[in-house]
Amino acid sequence: MRMNLKSIKVGQKIEITLIPQELKDELLRLGISAGEVLTCISSIPGGPVILQQELQELAIGEAFSKKIECKLVS
Numbered sequence: 001m002r003m004n005l006k007s008i009k010v011g012q013k014i015e016i017t018l019i020p021q022e023l024k025d026e027l028l029r030l031g032i033s034a035g036e037v038l039t040c041i042s043s044i045p046g047g048p049v050i051l052q053q054e055l056q057e058l059a060i061g062e063a064f065s066k067k068i069e070c071k072l073v074s
């Protein structure tokens with residue numbers, strides 16, 4: 001099932017499957033690339049999605065999070 005980051009719920013673990021070309025460089029600076037597994041720790045309505053990658057927390061703005069595709073992992 002294809003979904004974007006904005007559609008995930010708190011506590012879900014996801015794998016990044018597709019990052020648009022215009023966002024790849026910016027997300028790579030944050031340590032995020034396709035294949036990364038992250039956990040959603042917060043999703044603010046009309047605001048960012050906050051993801052956790054090991055001990056690091058990252059806030060991805062709503063506009064960007066709608067463009068990044070992911071899938072749930074168990």
